[in-house]
Amino acid sequence: MFQKKHNLGLLLEKLGKEERVVLEILKSVEGKLPASGLFKDIPVDVCGLTVHVRGMVVNGIPRLATIFIK
């Protein structure tokens, strides 16, 4: 998820840890995801940066596959 090509360096600098990035994104996507199944390139604001999120809602729980900043 934290590959260089995903441009997450600045976000990591702001939040410090990968775990915090994931937690903040999960907070930001609340209410923006389908009840189940695939979601793709949902834009969310985290620390003033637009992060695009892909993943799947499995058994009601959002699972992140990839996150990136364009």
Next chain:
Amino acid sequence: MEWKKKLRLLELDKQWDCAIVLMQQVIKENPDDIDAYIYMNYLLMNLLVEEEYDQRKHDIYASLIKKYFDESYAKFYNNAEYLFCTGVTAVMAEWYFGIDAQAYEAMLKKAMQLEPDNLVYKRTYYMHLDKNIPKEKREVSSYAQLLLQNNSPLVESIKSRGAFGEYLLSCMQGWAERTLK
């Protein structure tokens, strides 16, 4: 041309369906080739998670990755290389393999237990060390430095694993840079 080279060209050209057909043929002809399964599992996972594709094909790709994971795990569940590469691939989106985080962590741990001296597989050990403990911090820093050295045997060993190797190296070097900051 050897299949790994053909596959790399198709991946670089983003000809995903041709790459899948090639790997299906390779696996059909070499059903005990661990590399063929490792490359196929990563090809499909990368496509589903990272690439652009016709969304109407999602379920086809998802059923293929499940099929090849199930088939390969049944054959190679005791092979360190398979467990490590497939465990790392699973981290991307383990639900496509039909497993949970505990299962891929067990795969990564077992790879390390089977080959405790393999520096690539020991990634799992170093990533879980606590940088607030001085002795562990020194160990982590030393491993991170090794990952950032050009032409180190560790880096060369990772690079030799095709697209999966590039992905792994990108993750590991990103981790190393953040660790040494």
